[in-house]
Amino acid sequence: MKKQIFAVCDLEAEYACNFMDYLNQKKNIPFEIQAFTSVESLVAYVKKNPVELLLISSEAMCREVGELDIGKIVILTEGSKPKELEKYTGVYKYQASSDVVREVMACYGAEKAILPAQLPVLKKTTEILGVYSPLGGCLQTCFALTLAQILGREKSVLYLNLEEYAGFEELMQKKFLHTLSDLLYFVKQGSTGIAVKMNGMAESMGNVDFIPPVQSPEDIRGTSWQDWEHLLQEIILHSSYETIVLDIGNGIEEVFQMLDMCTTVYTPIKTDKMSRSKLAQFEELLSVRDYPQILSRMVKLNLPYGQEVLAEPFRAEQLIWGTLGDFVRELLGKDEV
Template sequence: MKKHIFAICDPEAEYARNFMDYLNRKKNLPFEVQAFTGSESLVAYGKEHRIELLLIAEEAVCGELRDLDIGKIIVLTEGVGSAEKSPYAGVYKYQSSAQVVREVMACYGEEASVLPVQSPVLKKTTEVLGIYSPSGRCLKTSFALTLGQLLGKNRPVLYLNMEEYSGFDSLFGKNFPANLSDLLYYVRQGEQNLTARINSMVQTVGQLDFIPPVQSPLDIRGTPWQDWICLIREIMLHSPYETLILDIGNGLDEVFQILDMCGRIYMPVLPDKMSCCKLAQFENLLRILEYPQILTKIRRLQLPFHSELEKSDFYVDQLPWSNLGDYVKELIRKEMI
């Protein structure tokens, strides 16, 4: 099964080449990328191949495009108001490649009703790793971010934080324009092009992709478990990600249903009396509710604390190089994740 074509056309050869190189380095885009520096070569290619998505410089737009089989055309604009001259959606050219991609995928996702239904992506089976603990203050999220960054060096990895309070705006020092709440809205609406929506929201730290978490705990508590299952299955079936890391909080509806979807569950634990009692209650509840299979997936972890990073402005980026990073590297080697 061939991938859809994402074509870039820009007379600035260096821009076209650099942008194509960026797309080829991204592991989360389910496209084959083709770059052109002129409309003639683009039109000649388009007569022989269907182009699903075309990103084209304003000066390269020509009448022959109307005769080609192109799913969506987006124009690279160079200034405010220039997009008004074009019948096509526009994206400002001179911004970061990551932001251009997010805006392009947002435009692409809006055309879900006219685009072809996505076919399953050819890839290895997506491994779903759950990070969960009934105890608090056990480095659960730090472990998940460390694991994701290290695994992301060798494969496409997506991280979803499913906690009521993630603190990511403060952690990364920025406000994200779109987050998991928006994605869950599209799930509820039966969106047919969720992969494009995901790609329009993806942020990256190191080589780990993540969807910014919800800002309100109500979006976690008010989401039925069926919607979470739908989203997880969509990522497994239609995205190129080979590993999905779920940072699971206790506010989820039917948390055991989510845990049951995970191939492995990493559970940071603490040695104190209260933490052990909470863990015992959790495991007993699994048996009472007839989820004994979840117990076989759990790997208990006592994680090393890393106080040397606590005041760092680059906390997340430095996690792979910390004591916790060394611990996770050894875990990856032993578990062959």
């Protein structure tokens, strides 16, 4: 099935072309991208091709464009919108391209129930990689982020941190407008178009997209397994991500069922007596609960500790250049960066 069309029209040719290049580099954009630098070329194209989403500068927007059959029009502004364009949603032009895309997708997701183009036929099957350890203090999140970054060089990757205390706002020194808590709210309400709404919340981190983690542990503990399963199925069926990396904490209800959805479970370990005893109890419980398949998918990892983990300010991309990055590339059989 052909992707729906996301058109960008800006009379400033350099901006339109650069923005189109950015969109084409994003592996998870579920649209075919078309850029235009004149109203005439846009109008001629739309008359022959259905356009689902149009991002157009306020200078280019006119009555003729408004009368076209376009699914959703978003105005690219340089500040305030002209009065005649008040009925349209606007996003600020001179901000990071990733922020423009996130705001546009949020506007689109607020009105659209589901994106028809987001079907499994548009991508290969989605693999879910779990990172989980019953132990603490074993570099689990550092490994998960490094794994996601290295995989993200070749495919579209979504990283989801499912811990009760992820600390991402403190780690990145940034306040997030939307978090996983908001996405879980829509899931629990039975909202449609979950994947489209997610596109409006996704942040970029190097080669990877992520949904900012919850700020309250109750949002993890209070989510039923059925809701987690529904969220993951929505992402698998209606997003363009080829790989989901789950950084799984112990607050998840029915964590074994979560692990059972993973094609591989990477389990960071430690070698001291206490840690070996805890891991043995975990493995015994998997057997008692009749989850031998999880045991067969587990890859135990004694992770190296590199100085890049301590670097300030934190940048997830730098993890791939250090000791942990070398370890993950060897694990995956990847070439050197």
